[in-house]
Amino acid sequence: MKNTEQQFLNELDTKLWKAADKLRSNMDAANYKHVVLGLIFLKYVSDAFVARQQSIQQQLQDPSHLYYLDPAFYDDDKSYQQEMENELEQRDYYTEENVFWVPKESRWAMLQNKATTPSGEILWQDEKGEDVKMRSVSWLVDNALESIEKHNPKLKTILSRISQYQVEDNRLIELINLFSETSFANPEYQGEKLNLKSKDILGHVYEYFLGQFALAEGKQGGQYYTPKSIVNLIVEMLQPYQGRVYDPAMGSGGFFVSNDKFIENHAKEKHYQAEEQRRQISIYGQESNPTTWKLAAMNMVIRGMDFNFGKQHADSFTNDQHPDLRADFVMANPPFNLKDWWHQSLEKDARWQYGTPPEGNANFAWVQHMLYHLAPTGTMALLLANGSMSSNTSGEGDIRKKLVQEDVVEAMIALPGQLFTNTQIPACIWILSKNKNNGVVFDKTKRNRQGEILFIDARNLGYMKDRVLRDFSEEDTQKIVNTFHNWQYGEDYQDEAGFCFSATLADIEKHDFILTPGRYVGAVAEEDDGIPFAEKMQKLTALLNEQMAEGERLNAQIKANLKGLGYE
Template sequence: MVEPEKSNPRAFEAPLWAAADKLRGNMDAAEYKHVALGLIFLKYISDRFNERKAEAEADPENAFLADERDWYAAESVFWVPENARWEYLKENATSVKPTIGELIDTAMLAIEAENPTLKGVLTKNYARPELDQTKLAEVVKLFSDLAFRNKHHGEDVLGRVYEYFLGQFAIAEGKRGGQYYTAGCVVRLLVAMIEPFKGRVYDPCCGSGGMFVQSEQFIEAHEGGRNDISIYGQESNPTTWRLAKMNLAIRGIEANLGSKWADSFHEDMHPSIKADYVLANPPFNASDWGQDKLQGDARWQFGTPPAGNANFGWVQHIYHHLAPHGIAGFVLANGSLSSQQSGEGEIRQRLIEKDVIDCIVALPGQLFSTTQIPVCLWFVARDKSNGIVKDKKLRDRRGEVLFIDARNMGTMKTRTLKELTFEGEGNDVATIADTYHAWREKNGQYEDVPGFAKSVKIEDIATKRFVLTPGMYVEQAAREEDGEPFANKMARLTGTLKKQMERGNVLDMEIRRQLQKVGYGW
């Protein structure tokens, strides 16, 4: 049995994907992802159930607990009926009737019946004719050979498999994949900057729940407790909402994603929430978002967003749900920084004059596998005055905005995809986040960095028509002098230019001669 945590923890992901992807056949990635991810989820909850069961059986005095549901519920382990356990499915994978697909569908129904929080979430169409049952049985056996267990009960290992599959499906689906998958390095940067240690975390367009996963991992990395935060989310796409429920369950993360999928603008599932932290990646430049039905909405404190673009609808929805000392970090298309159309300029101006814009980060291109739209990060705060948050003394930054130009950062991972580094030397995520913290915290040693970061007064932003593009404020880094005297440099450059012009004349004559040979000379 393969135990990835004892070797290269990443070595198993690509082969596992390649093997499982053979099952897809002619099925679209958008459809197949639920097949593959459903199997991963089923394997996970079965493994967790078996581990918990083994714990009880190992102690003769407590062996009776192996059949008690409370024993499993105490550790947030789902109850898995016998006919839904992975070993049962593996043993019957090659049976002709019922087929493995029918067995898996029955297993999913049984799990939903026993665990109300999963009702309507799991995929239940494995017996469909277009799904090759022989290949499905092979994938079941393949997953069986991978030990999804380590010191964190498999959450880290299996969670990485799940995240890897989500990323691969985002690539396979193209633009549509961006509806539920945000580049991991962007999520890490958002989390590193706002540091959601303790309190309520909210994402009004949570996709597959990546923001919440990173928040939990951040807390654990800093030796905090996952019970220190409460998670609230919402998602309008029904299949993506189900993915989020499964993705969080994979990690054992409890979250309130509402009783159903719903549009945050028109059916707010958490109308009274005032979050300490908001993390979000709203759909870019969404049009036809139903603005006409929201005239006079209480959330439009800074002005009614235009009907053709929801960007400033999201900004104001997020601000509306912030607690008095709350901080929000979210992704928007670059157009939000400078657009003057349809009242967007006026809304941005009021946001700046209200002094709720804390920081703007310009990101490099090619960070998203699903879109080439240039994007930026907005950080919005209810209170920018001094105080103590998360045991850190804050500097009074009222009347100022920090601009960070990170467009030149990042490393190309493929021919078309760039990534902000987050480990080792030259850590891009740490460089950006540390700059922000140094600016915001009293003990921070902040200084403007030409070409990278600058703290700007609101009065200076007003002189530029309240445009928030970092490149307009971050001064260019000074070029190093080469020490060559000006007169010498001009003599050298004009000499080079003369030679190039002479060479150009020779080439012009050659072109004319070649044209004369074919009867087109002059």
């Protein structure tokens, strides 16, 4: 993305958030997000519909196009215009291009126009010819959402109604005007026309608002938001160009969004059409939180991405929505150290191929659930608490040992602290593959990595983006990604003291199957300053003695001063 485009998006983010947050009044961020994100959703589907409608109109007026509507077949301009309007309302024109059908009462222009209608006045006539009267602005928005759901079964039960949050009409009108005044189509910045589509801008705004709400909600908000830099890191490492992608703890769908951007970002480099390549990706997800499940679905719709999130929100362990799925790529950030997850029905479950996970911690339940759903040639990555690399309690050490012995662990990455909005627990990335003697990624073949595990210690990477949160720069991400890929492909990989080490299974057995990278990468070698060790030690010892003597002198002085003040 060009600097001007990035600057435009950054300024737009800040402008919209500040304006929307100012209207929040006394509402909790947890409730307010449904109002704002619901309006962003309505704005997007309406904009996408109008853009398609304009495209259809051009086709209907183009003599060379299949859809051409010849004026010569109509008695007068009125009849022709009437037929044109009828054609523009044909649903098939929209669904064939994966554009959601938006009924008239749900279109943004209608919403903006009718929002200031006094209560009790007639808005329009329904399908039965009966008058529909204005009740409130929140009712108007809910009606728009309900109509979209009615005409698009895929969205059934997904869109949250906003009336329950009791937002004042004047505040809703201000929000509607805020999004109306912002140009999402044909944007310009400092006199330069930008190469950004409405979908790109609205998707970016949606993602930014998700992140801001996660910060505002603290621990609870972090349940549906994984830091973008960590999501991008995992996607770049796995390189999911095509196949089935699965996330059993998907939150708001961040991994799927990043996957979509990955395909677009590498289109020019790999010489393919991004839109065609997207069709080779199938998205499968699951989420137990009903609110977050809806946010994820809306996130996909805003980007025009097809998806299968199961019939309902559900627990991945006790109500698996994709029991027969074998995915080519599995990516997830499940809840760390989840305690309340076990159910009697999980006893002797087929997924526990490496040992039954402890009832008080779901870490290795997630690992095995994901491995169970991984295709024979698939690769997976998940974020877990650092304890998963070394814990031996309740059989966790035995499960980890078997995972290593069965040679499904491919790489371990230790991450720095303060990356997450909702927890200070240090985290790591597990990368696992069922067959390390395979792998063709687009146009490159991986080498045989059987009997090897790559350890990367990234704890010293990153920067503090504010006083609380750490983040990865693009250079940090590329250093980890390039190290992993060079190791996989056998291209210019070298162990680097303090950062990375390629260990054999025998090495790991010597460390009792503990997978903490720090045990393997060693310490960074210090530069030789040319001073012999004995001489250096003598100088340091002399300095230490000098400082200890100075400390004793200062203590005696402090005692004398206290005595002079009457303190013994």
